[in-house]
Amino acid sequence: MRKMKKAPSSGVKEQRIHFSILIFFVGMLFTVSLWDSYFNGTRPFDKDVASVLILIMGTLFSISAGLFCWSMENRRALLESQVEKRTEELNVKNVELVEKNQEVENFIHIISHDLKAPIVSIQGFSSMIKDELGEALRGNALDYFNRIQANAKQMNMLILDLLEFSRVGRVEDEKESVNMRELVREIVHELKPTIEKQAIRVAVSDELPVLWGSRKRIGQVFRNLIQNAVKYIGEPKEPLIEVGGSNSPDGSRHLLWVKDNGMGIKKEFHEKVFQIFQRAPSTKKIEGTGIGLSIVKKIVEHNGGSVLLDSEEGHGSQFSVLWPRENGKQSVLGERKLAA
Amino acid sequence: MGRKIMMVEDNPDHALLIxxxxxxxxxxVRHFEDGLEALEACEANQSEEAKPDLILLDLQLPGLDGFSIMERLRKIxxxxxxxxxxxxxxxxxxxxSQAYALGASGYVVKSDDFQMFMTKLKHIKNYWFQTVELPEKNGGTHAS
Structure with a gap:
């Protein structure tokens, strides 16, 4: 740590300034009265006394000016040292925060490792028993086994999703220009087997913009939204998922949306689906952790954007993401409106 | 003669499964629960007969972690x-990245779907057993 200049306390300095001002005014008073008496011809002193008095005045002026400058210099030094001290304190706090963050990250990592290890064992041994018993495992026993495995899988997904949720906003990811046309196509390609299995038509617009942000996080947002659209498409006559983009009405942000003609969400659950572990009751039978949309919201809002939901039960859903332009004005965090 | 695999894994359940x-x-498969013990065994006997054809090394181990063990193994x-x-x-x-930088030949995540995990391990085993015919052959190629 840099050694700071030793500066007098602010109380002592105030006194010095007041003292120098006082001497200055006393000097002024004497000088003015002296001039006055000489101009008026009163001349209360003889020439020698006047010279001595002028000498005293001059000295008083010099002392007061010197004191004043000295005090001001000390005052500046004090202010500088205070700024330096505060900066130093902030730097220390900053280092502490970075260390704490690293500690939390390591703690979560260890916890996740310790939580995952038994799941690997459960999954492993249950599948070994299943292999060994083969045909002998049937009826209720087979059902119970499948449930054990499904639960272990669910637990694994929960841990992974919770880890991701905790990382958003805490761990800063490198930002870059992300071509959404390419990214959305990649995501759709990844989900191709499920999309084809359910005979869903996916229409991706050519007008998708280039976003500024972490490719990983933006990928998570749209992977979650498109995956959700696939998961909750239900059984419409012609299942369709559309991914589109344009500018926000005021032009300050990019607007991207994922729209489906699936089962939709009741108005009363529009707020809840973005909360962690909350899922619409109609979706309970569908595999999921209830964390996906919370991650979406957290990522988008952390980047100064907002997520909008427009949906009605039985009439599909549209999730819209407003993402700030690279040099655009950041939106108020936490803003979320329902699209008209 | 069959091939030899050395496995360093502190979790006895995982060790049994693998x-x-x-x-x-x-x-x-020769199993070591303790990393240091495995390292000492390698240092003590460096003969061709004792040397494994493949090492499966757990990363999170009590005491010396997988990275430190790998670093020291590569120095032998x-x-x-x-x-x-x-x-x-x-x-x-x-x-x-750190694992590869220190000289790992592959990296497998255990928490994936268990069947997938076992399939990956079997593929890795087959890959190395087909690739590593001579003990001194370059081991730098990565298993996927």
Missing amino acids: KRGIEGPDCT KAYEHVPIVMLTTSARQKEI
Whole structure:
């Protein structure tokens, strides 16, 4: 740590300034009265006394000016040292925060490792028993086994999703220009087997913009939204998922949306689906952790954007993401409106 | 003669699962729960007979972690090119990079779907057993 200049306390300095001002005014008073008496011809002193008095005045002026400058210099030094001290304190706090963050990250990592290890064992041994018993495992026993495995899988997904949720906003990811046309196509390609299995038509617009942000996080947002659209498409006559983009009405942000003609969400659950572990009751039978949309919201809002939901039960859903332009004005965090 | 696999894994359940999953007529698995013990065994006997054809090394071990063990193993002349595959429940990018930087030949995440995990291990085993014909052959190629 840099050694700071030793500066007098602010109380002592105030006194010095007041003292120098006082001497200055006393000097002024004497000088003015002296001039006055000489101009008026009163001349209360003889020439020698006047010279001595002028000498005293001059000295008083010099002392007061010197004191004043000295005090001001000390005052500046004090202010500088205070700024330096505060900066130093902030730097220390900053280092502490970075260390704490690293500690939390390591703690979560260890916890996740310790939580995952038994799941690997459960999954492993249950599948070994299943292999060994083969045909002998049937009826209720087979059902119970499948449930054990499904639960272990669910637990694994929960841990992974919770880890991701905790990382958003805490761990800063490198930002870059992300071509959404390419990214959305990649995501759709990844989900191709499920999309084809359910005979869903996916229409991706050519007008998708280039976003500024972490490719990983933006990928998570749209992977979650498109995956959700696939998961909750239900059984419409012609299942369709559309991914589109344009500018926000005021032009300050990019607007991207994922729209489906699936089962939709009741108005009363529009707020809840973005909360962690909350899922619409109609979706309970569908595999999921209830964390996906919370991650979406957290990522988008952390980047100064907002997520909008427009949906009605039985009439599909549209999730819209407003993402700030690279040099655009950041939106108020936490803003979320329902699209008209 | 069958191939030899050395497995360093502190979790006895995982060790049993892996052993059951990959051990067969073509290979035997020697299990160490403690990393340091495994390291000392390698240092003590560097003969061709004792040297494993593949090492499965858990990353999170009490005491010396997988990275430190790998670093020290790579310093033993006889173990410079022995394929080492790291096993872990974590898939953090920086750890994967660190593992390869320290000389890992592969990296497998245990928490994936169990069947998938075993399939990957079997593929890795087959890959190295087909690739590493001579003990001194370059072990730098990565298993996927």
